[in-house]
Amino acid sequence: MKKREFIKITGIVGAGIALSPIAACNSAADQKKELTLGEKPHINEFTQLDLGYDFTSLEPVIDAQTMEIHYGKHHAGYIRKLNKALKETGDYKGKTLREIICSVTENQTGIRNNAGGHYNHSMFWKIMAPGGGEGPTGALADAINGSFGDFDTFKSEFFSAAKTRFGSGWAWLSVGADSKLFVSSTPNQDNPLMSFAEQKGTPILGIDVWEHAYYLNYQNRRGDYIKSFTDIINWDNVAENMWRTGGR
Ligand code: MN3
DSSP: OOHHHHHHHGGGGGGTOOOSOOOSSOOHHHHTTSOOTTOOOOSSOOOOOOOSSOTTTTTTTSOHHHHHHIIIIIIHHHHHHHHHHHHHHOOOTTOOHHHHHHHOOTTOHHHHHHHHHHHHHHHHHHTBOTTOOSOOOHHHHHHHHHHHSSHHHHHHHHHHHHHHOOSSEEEEEEEOTTSOEEEEEEETTOOTTSTTOSSOOEEEEEEEOSGGGTHHHHTTOHHHHHHHHGGGBOHHHHHHHHHHHHOO
16 A cells, blocks of 8 residues: 555544554564664664764754764664674574564663664654654644644643653653554653553654753753754654554
8 A cells, every 4th residue: 555545544543443453562564564764683783874964954953963972972872782782692683673672671771771772763863854844744643633632732742741751761652552642751761662661552753851862952941952842853754653553
C-alpha cells in the first residue's frame, strides 16, 4: 500500500475506529514496518547517521554549539559505549537497534542506557527540521484529535510530561497497543519500547530534556525550551513514524 493511500484509509483512527491492535514489540515481520532509523543489524558495530542538516539549522531554537556537542559528543558517546558493551556481552549479534531496545533487561545497564541513547537521539534528529512544520495534518492530525480531543490538549499534555520529568529523561508521543496515541515520559535514556517502561508503546515523537539538550541557551528555563521545540517539529517525519508503526 502506498503511503498516501494508507494515510487516507487510516483517517478512520481519528473517528474512533481503531486499527488492529499493535504490540509495541512484536514479530519480526511487523517490526520491518516499524521505525527502523535506517539502522543495519548489529554485526560488528553501530555507526552514527548523518544529521541531515547543519548545526546552525535549528537556530534560534537550538544553538549551533549545543547541536555540535549534543550530536558530536553525547550521541557519538552513546554509540561508542553501546558498541563496547555489545562486544563485552557477545549477545545481540544480528539484532537491529530496535530489537535490542525491545529485549534489553532492566539490569543490563550498559546496553539499556547506551542502546537507548543511540535510538532516542537517532529519532530526535529526524523529528526536528529547520523552520518546523505547520503542525500535524491528515491522518496524524486525526489521530491526535481522536486520542486527545484536540491539538492544544495534546500540546499541553506533552509540555507537562516534558516539564515535570524529574532530572534527566525524555517525553514521548507514542502509539499504544490499542492504536491510540498517548503521551508519557521516561527517565534517563529509557524508551517506551523497553519491556519495563511504565507505559509501553512505539514512540513517534520525543523531546530530550537532559540539560545537555538546552542548557547553553536556556539555562534552567526548561519550559521555554519545550515551548520553542514545538516550533521545529518535523510533523511529516512524525507522520511517517506513525505510518510505519501501523503500516500493515
Ligand atoms: Mn541528549
